[in-house]
Amino acid sequence: MALIITAECIACWACEPICPNAAIRVKNEVFRIDKKSCTRCEGYGDLPQCVEICPVEGAIIDDEGTAMNPPGSLTGIPPREPLPA
Amino acid sequence: MSMVQESGCRPIQPNNARIEEHPCYSEGASHRYARMHLPVAPACNMQCRYCNRKFDCSNESRPGVVSGVLNPDQAVKRAWEARQRLPHLRVIGFAGPGDPLANRERVFATCKPLRSSFPDWHLCLSTNGLCLPESVNAILDHGIQHVTITLNALDPEVGAAIYSWIFWNKKRRRGVEAAHILLEQQLAGLSALIARGVLVKINSVLIPGVNDRQIPEINRLVSEAGVFSHNIMPLISAPEHGTYYGVMGIPGPNEAQLQQVRSQCGGAAKLMTHCRQCRADAVGLLEQDRQAELNRSPVEDSRVIPIHRPTRRDPVANPPSPVVLAVASQSGERVDTHFGHAAFFRIYRVTGAQIEHLGERFVPRYCQGDDQCEDKDHTLKAVLNLLNDCQGVICARIGFVPWQELLERGIEPVNSHADRPVLEALSHTARLLQDKHAIPTPKVAAAGMKGRG
Numbered sequence: 160m161a162l163i164i165t166a167e168c169i170a171c172w173a174c175e176p177i178c179p180n181a182a183i184r185v186k187n188e189v190f191r192i193d194k195k196s197c198t199r200c201e202g203y204g205d206l207p208q209c210v211e212i213c214p215v216e217g218a219i220i221d222d223e224g225t226a227m228n229p230p231g232s233l234t235g236i237p238p239r240e241p242l243p244a
Numbered sequence: 245m246s247m248v249q250e251s252g253c254r255p256i257q258p259n260n261a262r263i264e265e266h267p268c269y270s271e272g273a274s275h276r277y278a279r280m281h282l283p284v285a286p287a288c289n290m291q292c293r294y295c296n297r298k299f300d301c302s303n304e305s306r307p308g309v310v311s312g313v314l315n316p317d318q319a320v321k322r323a324w325e326a327r328q329r330l331p332h333l334r335v336i337g338f339a340g341p342g343d344p345l346a347n348r349e350r351v352f353a354t355c356k357p358l359r360s361s362f363p364d365w366h367l368c369l370s371t372n373g374l375c376l377p378e379s380v381n382a383i384l385d386h387g388i389q390h391v392t393i394t395l396n397a398l399d400p401e402v403g404a405a406i407y408s409w410i411f412w413n414k415k416r417r418r419g420v421e422a423a424h425i426l427l428e429q430q431l432a433g434l435s436a437l438i439a440r441g442v443l444v445k446i447n448s449v450l451i452p453g454v455n456d457r458q459i460p461e462i463n464r465l466v467s468e469a470g471v472f473s474h475n476i477m478p479l480i481s482a483p484e485h486g487t488y489y490g491v492m493g494i495p496g497p498n499e500a501q502l503q504q505v506r507s508q509c510g511g512a513a514k515l516m517t518h519c520r521q522c523r524a525d526a527v528g529l530l531e532q533d534r535q536a537e538l539n540r541s542p543v544e545d546s547r548v549i550p551i552h553r554p555t556r557r558d559p560v561a562n563p564p565s566p567v568v569l570a571v572a573s574q575s576g577e578r579v580d581t582h583f584g585h586a587a588f589f590r591i592y593r594v595t596g597a598q599i600e601h602l603g604e605r606f607v608p609r610y611c612q613g614d615d616q617c618e619d620k621d622h623t624l625k626a627v628l629n630l631l632n633d634c635q636g637v638i639c640a641r642i643g644f645v646p647w648q649e650l651l652e653r654g655i656e657p658v659n660s661h662a663d664r665p666v667l668e669a670l671s672h673t674a675r676l677l678q679d680k681h682a683i684p685t686p687k688v689a690a691a692g693m694k695g696r697g
């Protein structure tokens with residue numbers, strides 16, 4: 160259920176003050192979502208607030224590992240072609 | 245241009261010190277008064293295509309780039325430090341690295357103590373404007389009298405090409421919708437500020453081929469609205485900055501393009517042409533950024549630092565005077581002890597290369613190891629009294645309160661030698677203090693004082 164912050168996070172602090180459940184914990188500039196507190200913002204907005212404000216593609220994923228803001232979705236910069244296998 | 249002319253024909257007649265002492269509002273002031281940006285505002289609520297918030301490089305000098313974010317306590321420490329070293333400091337700016345109004349609590353928590361400690365300083369803030377209307381009261385309540393709004397487009401179609409998205413009312417919004425909301429907020433905020441007597445400056449980033457034609461219109465509109473000055477800044481864009489414009493190869497304007505747009509701007513809002521596009525942690529006079537100096541840290545938990553300017557001294561004309569230093573070191577070999585944990589300080593006299601050990605001085609331990617030891621001030625006072633004859637105290641770490649009290653007494657707290665050999669720390673610190681006391685009053689500061697007198 161809870162979302163997860165990845166190593167892509169740049170510690171920009173945007174998500175922390177707007178989480179309605181105070182689920183985002185910061186220790187030594189490392190941002191983490193507390194599993195038990197995160198509800199994915201159910202009942203608050205239509206969408207997870209941290210995902211809506213995060214400026215970094217791939218910094219927040221769901222528990223299946225899918226990027227909530229996939230490459231190319233925020234900056235408008237086309238994602239790099241994946242390297243041929 | 246003289247300052248008299250400058251403040252002559254404004255639509256509003258604000259108190260002159262507000263203009264004459266602010267380097268960004270008065271070109272005269274830019275040579276005399278220093279400003280310091282305190283980078284307490286990391287978060288942002290939108291994405292401009294000329295900004296990459298991942299970027300953090302201390303050699304860069306462009307808006308939104310900063311090499312360390314401070315929390316309000318650290319920022320206040322930094323301000324105290326700077327006050328000691330920059331007598332001509334008058335302006336504290338909040339400019340990022342994100343948007344100050346997306347970090348309201350942090351910014352205002354910094355303003356409060358600064359205002360009570362330094363009532364003659366000017367506080368200023370730069371914002372994208374998205375949260376401006378609802379912040380106007382708080383801005384005024386916190387004594388902020390200068391606000392800069394970045395306004396790049398009046399046409400939402402153009403805005404849509406400049407902003408990737410905004411966060412608004414619980415959602416990320418894009419395109420024309422986003423640009424439209426942003427513009428409404430900016431204009432509403434702008435008129436509310438002007439109505440309340442705040443000095444407003446507008447920044448516009450010139451993006452060739454995108455908003456060249458918008459800028460003269462912006463100039464007209466904001467001039468009519470009573471804006472004090474308009475700063476047209478060239479887009480800074482290089483692929484290594486990782487911004488949209490950088491990566492997509494959209495270059496900034498050349499000098500001729502910039503001049504051409506500026507020449508089309510004839511409104512009453514004074515064009516500002518001396519802008520250096522300061523980093524969000526800029527310190528000092530506009531032309532000489534001392535941020536790199538300030539970023540080497542003696543203060544616990546902050547990258548903030550004293551501005552020590554090494555000066556070349558003639559050893560014959562100026563023989564080194566002795567410096568008395570206290571060292572918090574349990575072992576006597578290394579600087580291994582926290583100021584608050586020291587049961588005794590080792591006292592040394594350093595004269596040039598010669599180091600004399602004068603003995604130990606036992607002090608009551610004021611900090612019992614927990615972090616909340618700052619209110620034990622009677623014990624602290626006793627410790628400080630015992631160190632009163634020292635010019636510096638070398639320790640592994642030190643809390644904010646004792647650090648500040650030491651500075652107040654003219655004793656230099658030094659914690660940049662944690663775990664280094666005591667002898668090395670002593671000779672280094674002695675050299676530093678001698679150099680510091682040898683610094684002549686900067687000419688610029690002297691001229692500034694005369695101008696005001």
Ligand code: SF4
Nearest residue numbers: 178197199200207209
């Ligand atoms: S999804 Fe909502 S509840 Fe969960 S961390 Fe993000 S903002 Fe907080």
Ligand code: SF4
Nearest residue numbers: 168169171172174213
């Ligand atoms: S908004 Fe995104 S990048 Fe910023 S701190 Fe939160 S997770 Fe990290």
Ligand code: SF4
Nearest residue numbers: 288291292295342372
């Ligand atoms: S408002 Fe400032 S910090 Fe936010 S995206 Fe724009 S330039 Fe960057």
